[in-house]
Amino acid sequence: MAVGHRTESGTSTRRAHAGGLGAAVGLTDEQLIEMYRMVALARAVDERMWVLNRAGRIPFVISGQGHEGAQVAITWALKKDHDWVAPFYRSIATAMTFGMSARDILTAQYATANDPSSGGRQMPGHYGHAEHNLLSVSSPVATQILHAVGIALAAKIRKTGQVAMTFMGEGSSNQGDVHEGLNFAAIHKLPFVLVIENNGYAISVPVSKELALPDVADRASGYGIPGVVVDGADVLGCYQASKEAVARARAGDGPTLIEAKVTRLTGHSSDDQQTKYRPAEELEAERTRDPLPKFREQLAAAGVLDDELIARIDAENKAVVDDATDYAEKEPDPDPANALMHVFAEGVEGEF
Amino acid sequence: MPTKTFIEAIREGIREEMQRDDSVIVLGEDVGKKGGVFLATDGLFEEFGEERVIDTPLSESQIVGTSIGAAVNGLRPVAEIQFADFIFPAFNQLLSEAARMRYRSNNTFGVPMTVRAPYGGGVHGALYHSQSVEAFFTHIPGLKVVIPSTPYDAKGLLRSAIRNDDPVLFFEHKKMYRSVRGEVPAGEYTVPLARAQVTRPGTQLTVVAYGLMAHYALEAADHAGEDGLSVEVVDLRTLRPLDKETVLESVRKTGKCLIVYEDNRFGGYGAEIAAIIAEEAFDYLDGPVTRIAGPDVPGVPYNHVLEDWFMVNPEKILDGIRQLAAY
Numbered sequence: 001m002a003v004g005h006r007t008e009s010g011t012s013t014r015r016a017h018a019g020g021l022g023a024a025v026g027l028t029d030e031q032l033i034e035m036y037r038m039v040a041l042a043r044a045v046d047e048r049m050w051v052l053n054r055a056g057r058i059p060f061v062i063s064g065q066g067h068e069g070a071q072v073a074i075t076w077a078l079k080k081d082h083d084w085v086a087p088f089y090r091s092i093a094t095a096m097t098f099g100m101s102a103r104d105i106l107t108a109q110y111a112t113a114n115d116p117s118s119g120g121r122q123m124p125g126h127y128g129h130a131e132h133n134l135l136s137v138s139s140p141v142a143t144q145i146l147h148a149v150g151i152a153l154a155a156k157i158r159k160t161g162q163v164a165m166t167f168m169g170e171g172s173s174n175q176g177d178v179h180e181g182l183n184f185a186a187i188h189k190l191p192f193v194l195v196i197e198n199n200g201y202a203i204s205v206p207v208s209k210e211l212a213l214p215d216v217a218d219r220a221s222g223y224g225i226p227g228v229v230v231d232g233a234d235v236l237g238c239y240q241a242s243k244e245a246v247a248r249a250r251a252g253d254g255p256t257l258i259e260a261k262v263t264r265l266t267g268h269s270s271d272d273q274q275t276k277y278r279p280a281e282e283l284e285a286e287r288t289r290d291p292l293p294k295f296r297e298q299l300a301a302a303g304v305l306d307d308e309l310i311a312r313i314d315a316e317n318k319a320v321v322d323d324a325t326d327y328a329e330k331e332p333d334p335d336p337a338n339a340l341m342h343v344f345a346e347g348v349e350g351e352f
Numbered sequence: 353m354p355t356k357t358f359i360e361a362i363r364e365g366i367r368e369e370m371q372r373d374d375s376v377i378v379l380g381e382d383v384g385k386k387g388g389v390f391l392a393t394d395g396l397f398e399e400f401g402e403e404r405v406i407d408t409p410l411s412e413s414q415i416v417g418t419s420i421g422a423a424v425n426g427l428r429p430v431a432e433i434q435f436a437d438f439i440f441p442a443f444n445q446l447l448s449e450a451a452r453m454r455y456r457s458n459n460t461f462g463v464p465m466t467v468r469a470p471y472g473g474g475v476h477g478a479l480y481h482s483q484s485v486e487a488f489f490t491h492i493p494g495l496k497v498v499i500p501s502t503p504y505d506a507k508g509l510l511r512s513a514i515r516n517d518d519p520v521l522f523f524e525h526k527k528m529y530r531s532v533r534g535e536v537p538a539g540e541y542t543v544p545l546a547r548a549q550v551t552r553p554g555t556q557l558t559v560v561a562y563g564l565m566a567h568y569a570l571e572a573a574d575h576a577g578e579d580g581l582s583v584e585v586v587d588l589r590t591l592r593p594l595d596k597e598t599v600l601e602s603v604r605k606t607g608k609c610l611i612v613y614e615d616n617r618f619g620g621y622g623a624e625i626a627a628i629i630a631e632e633a634f635d636y637l638d639g640p641v642t643r644i645a646g647p648d649v650p651g652v653p654y655n656h657v658l659e660d661w662f663m664v665n666p667e668k669i670l671d672g673i674r675q676l677a678a679y
Contacts, residue, residue: 084425119458130460135424138456140448146414147449150421150429157377157403158426176441180414187409342459343493344593345517 021302025240029304035072035235036299037313042068042093043292044317045102048325049109049124053270057329058109061270062125067197068093069291070230070260071167073238074195077246078165084151086135086144086166089125090197094167099132102324112331120334133162142168142175145194149181152190152249163249165193170259171202173216182255186223189254193245196257197232199264204277217259225255232262233291235298263289356536359529361503362392362468365510366430368540370400373428376514379406380415380432389434390470390529416442416467420450420519423465428514436471436523437483450519451494466513470526471499472564472614474663477526479651482659484615489521490592490624496520496545497591501566503534505589508543516545525564532567546590548598554584557677558602560625561612562588565664569612572669581677591621599625600633607638608679610672614664617645639679644672 022032046065053061064071071093075085078098085091085098092105104116108127111120117128117136128136135151137144148166155162172178173196185192196216200207213219220227226248230241238260245256263286267274275283299305340348356364370376378393378400384407387394397405408415412433419429433439439446450463473482490497498513498520500506506524513520551566552573561569566587573583584602588595603609609629611622626641644664646652652662 086421115458116460118456121458122456126456128457128461130457135421136453136457136461138448138452140444143417143445143449146417146445147421147424149414150418150423151425152421153418154422154425154427157422158375160425162425164421164425177413177417177445180409180411181417183409183411184414184418342454344496345454345459345462 021299021304022236025236025243027236027239032299032304033309035076035239036295036305037317038072038097039068039093039235039292039295040313041102041317041320042072042096044321045096045105045324046092048106048321050266050270052109052325058124060124061109062089063266063269064090064092066199066263066265066286066290067232069235069295070197070232070238070262072097073235074242074258074260075165076239077242078163081132083162084133084135084148084155084164086148086151086164087127087137088141088144088168088172089137089139090169091127091167095127095129095134098134100127100129100134102320103327104129106324106328107331110328110331111333112328113334114331141172142177144168145181146177149185149190149192152185152192153188155191156188161250163191163193163246165195165246167195167197169202170196170198170200170207170216171205171210173219174210182220182223182225182257185255186225189252191249191252192255193242193249194255194257196259197262198259199262201264201268201278203268203272204274215259217257220257225257227257227259229259229261232260233289233294235291235295262291265290353535353537355533356503357530358503358506358524358532359390359392361507361536362510362524363394364536365507366393366514367396367399369430369511369514370396370404375426376428376430377404377406377422378430378432379408379419381408381410381434383407383432388432390526392432392468412438412441413445416445416450419465419467420445420453420463423463424453424461428464428466430466430468430514433467433469435481436469436485437480439467439469439485443488446489446495446519446521447492451492454518455494462517463519464517465519466510466516466522467519468522468524470529471523472525472527473652473659474527474564476654476656476659477652478654482652484613484646486523486591487615487619487621490621494519496593497523498545498589499523499525499563499591500589501528501563501587503532503536505543507536508541509545509589511542512545515542520545523563528564528567543589546593546595548586548588548590548595550584550598550602551587552583552585554582554606556582556606557608557610557673558584558586558599558606559610559612559669559673560586560588560599560622562591563614565612565614568664568666568669571666572673575666575670576673576677579674581673583673596628596632600629603629603633604636607636608676609637609641610669610676611641611643612664612669612672613643613645615646616648617643618648620645639676642672642676644669
């Protein structure tokens with residue numbers, strides 16, 4: 001199955017040219033453009049969420065701004081609708097790269113009855129989509145690593161050829177489940193990839209108070225597996241690292257830990273004011289690590305993008321986000337009459 | 353009909369489900385070549401191989417968490433927690449993940465997983481090999497909790513648990529593994545979840561119990577019968593979802609109810625049974641709903657005198673029956 005990334009509003013007409021920027025990592029210019037479109041779309045969706053929150057339309061936002069380049073590139077290496085992803089709460093770009101639409105993301109913000117993640121039951125940020133093998137996620141952090149490892153175990157036993165990938169922050173990486181999951185996955189050489197999106201903060205706690213090592217990836221050696229550090233603003237570098245990890249997993253050679261150094265451009269959530277614990281100079285400097293302009297400039301310098309195409313993608317993305325917002329605004333709330341449903345497969349507990 | 357021990361029935365139930373369905377796997381500590389510390393999985397490693405009978409590291413959260421993932425991706429894991437006392441590292445995976453997966457995903461993901469664990473005292477297991485843990489889990493919507501008392505029920509309920517599309521906790525009283533023997537038919541049968549059973553009919557007083565206490569309740573009821581008291585015993589078998597109607601029907605008939613459980617008394621599972629009877633059968637009661645349960649100390653002490661002091665036994669239940677009958 002091809003990587004095959006659906007676009008929200010048709011595919012670009014620009015043709016690939018041989019020997020371009022993507023050749024080194026096996027991507028055509030057309031794929032690079034679609035990758036850029038996805039990074040920009042995830043950002044546009046994310047920015048709309050904040051606007052809606054500040055306008056009082058939605059109660060809560062948890063953001064992926066600054067993480068999108070790494071998320072799109074790393075997820076891009078998986079086979080969509082075949083492999084598995086266990087995401088975390090910043091995985092907007094991952095979820096979209098893996099098949100969720102802007103409407104799917106916006107209905108989660110509005111918690112509508114038809115929100116495919118949870119039917120309005122979970123807070124926004126808890127994305128999941130059964131049709132795309134994107135597993136439902138909870139709020140206690142890092143629990144999902146064990147689910148991804150179990151998915152990989154089933155893939156190995158059932159010989160499905162699937163790879164399971166999970167994502168989390170460096171804060172989550174300190175949970176015991178991470179140790180238990182990596183240990184088990186490494187013992188059984190499971191087709192599994194752990195992606196740490198290290199943005200330097202666990203809410204307000206800086207990485208110096210989270211880790212005694214500079215890199216989470218250093219821990220991989222304790223499990224006898226490769227640990228790779230990549231610059232999260234280097235989209236193609238992230239893709240290359242993921243491609244290698246996925247190939248290794250699929251070949252039966254076991255798990256890889258990828259640590260992408262990203263930046264968190266927003267507060268932890270809409271209820272957090274990060275200027276309280278991050279100096280203004282640091283926040284200003286972090287803007288230079290934003291993957292979106294970096295990727296755009298890189299593609300423009302290589303002749304893959306030009307101003308006209310950038311403007312067109314921006315306009316198309318805006319139309320997609322407007323459509324998703326209008327759609328989600330109109331979708332009904334869940335009916336409390338159904339709130340007892342789906343505790344068990346049989347339906348309501350008292351009925352059997 | 354052939355008779356089998358409790359543990360033999362459990363082992364046979366797992367084996368036959370593994371023969372019937374390739375998606376059933378077993379995982380846990382020492383479940384492979386050793387066949388489990390109580391030998392519940394003895395012989396399965398040889399029959400089904402290391403891919404389907406997996407010895408895990410000592411990491412209970414991983415045992416349950418990977419079972420959840422494997423269940424999501426097409427398997428039916430039967431996880432063993434070596435002692436129920438050691439299930440708590442996996443509590444978060446059971447409470448926050450397994451129990452909520454279907455509800456939080458609006459029925460788009462489910463977790464067809466069975467977690468077996470030996471529980472209970474009276475075997476010189478002290479604080480950390482004797483605990484009754486059911487109340488922690490019966491409190492959680494989204495988990496099914498089964499505690500069988502006979503080999504027949506153990507095998508039939510275990511088969512139902514493995515075939516069930518939701519997480520089932522299957523607690524086995526370890527004192528019963530070899531001390532309880534009963535008839536188990538050769539052919540395939542299942543016992544449905546969420547159905548209690550009246551194991552002894554009576555008219556004057558109801559005793560509600562489960563697991564080892566269901567046996568002790570029967571013994572006590574027989575002794576009470578020698579005194580001319582007609583005691584009915586209800587064996588719950590599945591604690592959640594609860595078969596409320598069988599309990600209420602019995603209490604409406606007898607007018608008196610004694611609830612027996614081995615766990616600490618305060619906030620134990622029997623408290624919920626008492627509340628349900630108070631709410632839904634109050635008009636039928638001729639006496640207070642009472643309980644015989646373990647004392648409120650943090651665990652079963654080791655010394656045999658202290659352990660005997662802790663454990664509920666047929667004599668204590670008989671005392672409870674006599675007191676309630678005299679009310």
